Amino acid sequence: MQLYYADASPYARKVRACAVVLGLVGQIKVVNVAGTPINSGTLPIDINPLGKIPCLVSDSGDAIYDSRVITRYLNSMADGSLYPEGKHKWRVLTLEATGDGIMDAALAMVYEKRVRPAEIVFDDWIEGQWSKITRTIDDIEKRWMNDLAAPITAAHIALGCALGYLDFRLDDRNWRNGHDALAAWFVEFSKTDAMTLTAPKG
Ligand SMILES: N[C@@H](CCC(=O)N[C@@H](CS)C(=O)NCC(=O)O)C(=O)O
Incomplete structure (x- = not known):
């Protein structure tokens, strides 16, 4: 298998972290690519036309x-257990989507500053994206910490990669403020091979 990825991409990190947990790293040849919505660069648009x-x-x-x-x-x-069937299935999928949603909002903030010309950057829109992230982190602390205490699933990986991306690109926003329980969970989760072997670069 070939995986097109970038070292800084939190979505690609999720895939790489799952491969670590599932013992599939040796079966995946990685190809590092780069591009943005306005310049597809080396993104594999012939394979994924969404770029x-x-x-x-x-x-x-x-x-x-x-x-x-x-x-x-x-x-x-790999016949893995990252997507358990049964009564927890929908919570796992929803928490996974929540992690991905944090990435979506964070990446939108990053692109607004990096890709859009400085004179038309829309600050209220950036703040709107950050509000999505803080509301979501508040909610995870209120309703999802028991799920995070359970054995690792794709949801743990999605959330770990999302929080890692906040540290990597939006460190000045300090998501840990007022979120001690999630911060403590992240300290421990960051020590796993899935996270240490896939730390973002770039
Ligand atoms: N929903 C997609 C999002 C992937 C995504 O937005 N990746 C970024 C890199 S972090 C990208 O390819 N950006 C280039 C573009 O949007 O043109 C997924 O989960 O794979």
Whole structure:
């Protein structure tokens, strides 16, 4: 399998972290690419016409994206337990979507500053995205800490990669303020191989 990724991409980190947990790293050849919504650069647009990474090409040559599809694909290949069936299934999928949503809002903030010309950067829109993130982090502390205490799933990985991305690109916002329980969870989760072997760069 070939995985198109970037060292700084939190979505690609999720896929790489799942591969670590599932013992699939040795079966995945990684290809580092770069681009933005206004310049596709080396993004594999012939494989994913949306021009987004991560994008996996399976051994049979199929393109598989986006990140949540790739992580499910890898989990089923390895017969893993990152997507448990049963009564917790919908909570796992919802918390995974919550982690991805934090990434979406954070990446939108980053692109607004990095990609949009300085004279038309929309500050209220950036703050609106940050409000989504702080509301969500508040809610995770109120309603999801028991889920995070359970054995690792794709939801733990999505949330860990989302918080890692906040540290990497939006450190000055200090998401830990007033969120001691989540910060404590993240300290421990950051020590796992899934996180240490996939730390963002760039
Ligand atoms: N929903 C997608 C989001 C992927 C995404 O936005 N990736 C960014 C890199 S972090 C990207 O490819 N950006 C280039 C673009 O949007 O043109 C997923 O989960 O894979």
